[in-house]
Amino acid sequence: MAILINENTSVLVQGITGRTGAFGTRAMLEYGTKVVAGVTPGRKGETVWGVPVFNTVKEAVSEVGPIDLSVTFVPAPQVKDAVLEALEAGIKTIVIPAERVPLHDILTMVSYAKKVEARIIGPGSLGLISPGKASAGWIGGARELMDEAFRPGNVGVISRSGGGVTTVCWLLVQHGLGVSTAVHVGTEPIIGTTGAELLRLFQEDSETHAVAVFGEIGGLMEIEMAEVIKRGEFKKPLVVYIAGRMLPSGIRFSHASAIIERRADTAEYKEKMLTDVGAYVAKKPEELATITKHLVRR
C-alpha cells in the first residue's frame, strides 16, 4: 500500500534539464521510480538520463500516456505557471521542491488544486518516498544514501525539515524498523498538504502501523495533529519530537513557519497538546525510534 506514491506511479519532471532537475531525476531513476517524461520549454527531443524531454506537459501526456505525479524542479518565480500547467493537464499529485515561492502564487495553486481535486506537496518539499517502491523529488539524493536511510516497513514519517525526514528514517533503520511512506511536507508559510491531512491518509493505509514526526517550534502542524487524534480520525500510535526549544521568539529560523509568535507555537505547549490526546512525545530525536519500536511490535 503506502501512501501517495508506489512502484506503479508514473512521474513527470518539470524543469528536467536544470541543475536540480537533473540531480533529482537521477536520484529517482536510481531508486527505480517510473520517471516517464520531462518538460523544459524549447528542449523537446533531448533526453536527461534517458528520459525524453517535451516542451509542454500536455505534449508529454499525449506522447507517453497518463501521468500520476509531477515534480516541478522550477525556480520559485516560475513555479505557479508550471503547477497550473500540470493541473490543467490532469495530473493529480504535484510535488514542489522550490523554496521562496511567492505567497499569493501558493494561494492560487492550492485553491486551484482544491477545485480540481488534486494534491500538492510543498512548496519547499524535498519530496516523498515509499521505501523499496519509489521516490519523488530529491529526497535521499542518491541511491547509496537511500538504501542506507530508507527500508520498507510500517512506520509513516512526516516532517517540515527535509533533513529531519531522512534522519528519522535512518534512525528507524538503526533500530531495525522500516518506513511505509516518508513525506517532507515543505517549508513555506502555506503548504499544499499538512501533517494533519497525512495522518488521515496514514490511518487508511494498512501498511502503516505508527507514525513518527520530526516536529519543530512555530506553526500549527503538531497542534492540528492533536486535533485530528482527538476527533478520532487518527487512531494509530503517533510519536513526535519537537526541535527548537530555547530558540528566541519572534525570529524566524529559516523555515518560514518556524517562528514563535503565539503561545501555541512553543515546544512546551505543543507537547502538552499531544500528550493530552495520547500521542507520545520524544525528548530526544533517538527516542522517535526507541519509542516507536515498542509500539510497532505490540
Added chain:
Amino acid sequence: MVRLYEYQGKQILKACGVPIPYGHVVSKNEDILGAVRSVFEKVGTGRGVAIKAQVLATGRLKAGGISFASSTEEAVSKVFEMFSKKIKGMSIDKVLIEERLDIAKEFFVSITVSDSYKIKGPIILFSTEGGVDIEEVAEKHPEKILIMPIDYLKGIDAAELEKRLLAFNLQSDLVKKLVDVMMKLYEVFKKYDAHTVEVNPLVLTKDGRIVAADCRITVDDSSVFKHPELGIEVPRDVARPITDFEYIAWKIEENDYRGVCFFMQLVEDLNEIARGGYIAFHGIGGGACMLAGEVLLRRGFKLATYLDTSGNPTAFKVYRGAKVALSLPGIEGYCLAGAVIANQEQWYHGFAVVKVLREFAKYKPGFPAVILIAGNKEAETHKIIKEGLTGVPLRWELYGREKVFDIDFIADRLAKLIEEYKQDKTRVAGDIMDFVKETRPSDYDLKHSIWFKTTTGGEVYIDLRKCIAPACGFACVKACRWMGTGALKIEDGKPAVASKDPEALRRLCTECLACEYYCMLRGGNAIRIVVPMYGLDEVVKKYHHLYR
C-alpha cells in the same frame, strides 16, 4: 514577513479608497512646526492630535510610543520628546502626527492567511471589540469574533459577509460600510502580496464615518521583489532595522534561487559581539539548525549568527554565507552543524568550507572550527575537507553521522578548542581586510591566464604559467566534469574554456569551486576563483576599529 510602518500602510489604504485620519509624517530634521500646524489647520483645535512613533513594534501605546496634544506648542514639544525616546529598544526615525478621532465604536478587521489544513487560504477576521489585543478577545469572548475563509479564486462573497456581519446585531447601513471597507482591504491584500492587512481599531466616528485608525500590513518575503515601490531592501522577519551584515547576506540570496542562504545576526550590536565570547553558528537545513542551536544555547554558547545553507545550494552560496558569518568582529569559534542526515550532496559544502577556512586561517591562525557533516556523499565530503585543510594552521575537527545526535559532544569539542585558542600565548591575528578584500590578478598576470565570469559575477582565472597539465592528469577539467557540467575542456594539452560564448560559459559553470580545489591539491595551484561579496569589505572597513 516584512512589516510596513503604520504611515506606509495608511498611504496604501488611502490610495485604495479606505478612509484614514488626516495626518502628516515627519523625520527628525524636517519642519516639525510646519507639519503640526498643517494638521491643526485641517482638523481644527477641537479634539487635538495623536503623535505616533513609527516603529515596527506592537503595543506602542503601553510602551510610550503614542501621545496626545491639544495645542500646537504641546504637539511640537511632544514630537521632539518622542524622537528622544526609544520604544522597545528601537530608535525612532519618523513620527506620525494625525487628527484625533471622535470615537463612537471600535472594530477589529484583518485579512490574513490561515495555514490550518481546514483552510490553507485567506480569511477575514472581524471582531466587534476593536482597539484591544485580538488574542485576548478570542480567549474570553470567542462569540465576538467572525472568521470567514475566502476562496482565493473567487474573492470575498460580499452577500455572505453581509449576512454574517448582520448576525452581530449591527445596523444594516453600518454593515454595508464595513463590507465595503473589507472588500477594499482585500484589494490591498492582493495588490501588495500581503500576508496580513490588519486595521485595529477600525473606528466608527460619532459623525458616522468609518476610519482606519491604525494599520499593520505585512508583505510576503518572497514577493518583495515585485514591489520596488515599497523600498524594502531586505525582506526579513525582524522588528529591528536590518544590519549591514544582513544586508550583504541578503544580496547573496536575492537573485540566486539555487538553494537557500538564510542569515540572521542574533545580536544586533556589533560592539557587544566584539567584546568577545561569541561564535559563528552555521547549520545545514532548518531542522539541523534547530537541533544544534538548541543544544549550543543550552550549553551556554553565545551565537552571533544564525546561518542556514541548505536546499542544495551552490558552493559559492555556502562560501559566501560562511564568509559573512566569519567576518563579524571578535568571533571566537566557528561551528558548522550539519546535525541531520542531509539529502543534498554535501561536497559543495566541503569545497566552500575549505576555501573560506583556508582564507580565514591566514587572518587568524589557530582559530577553532568544529565541522559536523552527515548525509549524502558524506565520505567524499569528509575526504575533501580533510585533504583540503591538512597543514592549514587552524584548530579544526571534523565529525560525521556517528555524532549527528551528539551535539553535546560537538559542544564539548568546540569549548575545548576555544579554550586552547584563548590560552595560546603565541596567538596572533592579521588584518581582517586581508580576509575580505577581493584581489584580482594584475594585467600582467592576466596576459598569461585564461579566465571567464560565472553567473553571479564570480571570476575564474587559470594562470597558465603555473599550470602543470598534463602532469596533474587535468585535475581541473576532471573536477569540472564530475561536479559541474563541463565548463572546462582539454585543448592542445592544456585546460581551456569549453565555449567561446560567455553566456554559454555562465550556464556551464555551476559555481562548485571544484576546479580550484583540485588544482591546488593535485596540480600547480594555478586557479584562483574570485567570489564577489557585494561590498562586505566596505562594511568591515566601516567597523574596522572593532577588530583587534
